[in-house]
Amino acid sequence: MIAKTLDLTTQEINLLLPKSQDQIEAIEENKLLSENKITDGEKSVVFDVMQDHDAHIREHMKGKQTKAMRKHIELHYEAKKLAKQNPEFAMLSGNEQGQLATQEQSTPNQAPV
């Protein structure tokens, strides 16, 4: 009898499941962000629109909520929103992600009153 009911807690299941690349990345970022830092001179917290934002947000929520951490979580939410509004945005290659910064500045988008 191999197939017996597995009675595992979520925590145990999490231990069994291999961590995703994004999760590992987020845990690494947490080390710096928990100290309210985005770099330690060697490693830096990298934000990428191509990241799995949900996985990142989940991990970042577990860390110490410093100013740097909250700001970083905000970025993930922002990217999620953008990806929803422009599905093609999520398709951008890593080289084009710089547009995220320039787009905001170049469109004043003032609504007529």
Ligand SMILES: [Zn+2]
């Ligand atoms: Zn992150």
